[in-house]
Amino acid sequence: MPAQRGTPAPRPSEPAADSAPGRAAADGAEEKPVRFGALGTSSFGWRRVLPAIALCPGTELVAVAGRSPERAQRFADRFGCAASATEALLERDDIDAVYISLPPSLHGEWAARALHAGKHVLVEKPIATTAAEARAVVALAEDRDLVLRENFMFLHHPQHDAVAALIAEGRLGGLRSFRGAFCFPPLPAQDIRYVPGLGGGALLDAGVYPLRAAVMLLGPGLRVAGATTRVRHSDGLDLSGQALLMSPSGVLAHVEFGFEHTYGSSYSLWGERAKLTVDRAFTPPAGHQPVLELVEQDHAEQFTLPAADQLDRSLAGFAAAVAAGGAAASPHEARWRQEAVATMDLVDQVRARAVPVAVEG
Ligand SMILES: NC(=O)c1ccc[n+]([C@@H]2O[C@H](COP(=O)([O-])OP(=O)(O)OC[C@H]3O[C@@H](n4cnc5c(N)ncnc54)[C@H](OP(=O)(O)O)[C@@H]3O)[C@@H](O)[C@H]2O)c1
Known part of the structure; x- marks a missing residue:
């Protein structure tokens, strides 16, 4: 290539x-x-x-x-x-x-x-x-x-700014679809993620990542068209799932989540001119140099980005917001709040629309 x-x-x-x-x-x-x-x-x-x-x-x-x-x-x-x-x-x-x-x-x-x-x-x-x-x-x-x-x-990692820049430059052309996934292997049986009464389940633990990425990249107004979940036979706890979404402008999205898989943390954006893939999208280690891959009809480019510590950036950003004051009126803080609510709106919709498949787990 x-x-x-x-x-x-x-x-x-x-x-x-x-x-x-x-x-x-x-x-x-x-x-x-x-x-x-x-x-x-x-x-x-x-x-x-x-x-x-x-x-x-x-x-x-x-x-x-x-x-x-x-x-x-x-x-x-x-x-x-x-x-x-x-x-x-x-x-x-x-x-x-x-x-x-x-x-x-x-x-x-x-x-x-x-x-x-x-x-x-x-x-x-x-x-x-x-x-x-x-x-x-x-x-x-x-x-x-x-x-x-x-x-x-993950929202604090500059690799997503690089993605936004490529979209803004028109490298992808009109955006047609988004696919995001966050899945990982099973956890110890006593983990809080397996306790329904403590807010357990894969949707709340892992599904919120690709949903939040869709909100970040596709903007407000996303709606869930349908969903499926694999739920534990004994108590209905969701172990994994998928959902289909659509944006007000007609961009389609597919998200996948679960804790019964090999590890995967990625998203891709597919446009009329190119497809852009971000691997290790949600949990890149601090020393990891992200590689964005842009594939056009007859041409491919890789963008190797500097490593960044997203946890340190999250804390520094929070501290800067506290120091700045005026959180209620700050457009920047308002966006954080709005996107948090928008993501939970999508969680509610996935829950409401999900067709469950009961499995042993
Ligand atoms: N941002 C990220 O990348 C990321 C990654 C992993 C986890 N998390 C989040 O971090 C949080 C903790 O996850 P974890 O994996 O670290 O879990 P954990 O080790 O089980 O910690 C859970 C904490 O909640 C307490 N707790 C458990 N049951 C409780 C109850 N019924 N009432 C009051 N407190 C209770 C525990 O108290 P005791 O110590 O007394 O048992 C412990 O302090 C979760 O919200 C998870 O979503 C975020």
């Missing part, structure tokens, strides 16, 4: 990470980092997010709270911060923001509690388990003029 290499110009989509607190303040003085309290002694917090909060120049970890005091203390010892009870965490006046990594069924409720306590919120995906719950918490953030973001890290 003929191949060329190059780097399309990135589309700026996030306030510059270097404007985040702790990086480089305009007057040369160091701005204060955003002080986080972590709600949930989760595996993901332990492995990924809390070490990153502790390392990111714009953020600082002040306290950790969980159901178990011993577990919270273990986190506190590792990260050199305070251990706290959950309710007490929200009352601390040395915390500006709360990072929530509880099971999805608790995201909306605890985000609302944190906002009521006057804290900015970075909540793990999904923001809630229904669109109504997402709307309520978004309205509360607007009312309180506080930053509310989901920790959808």
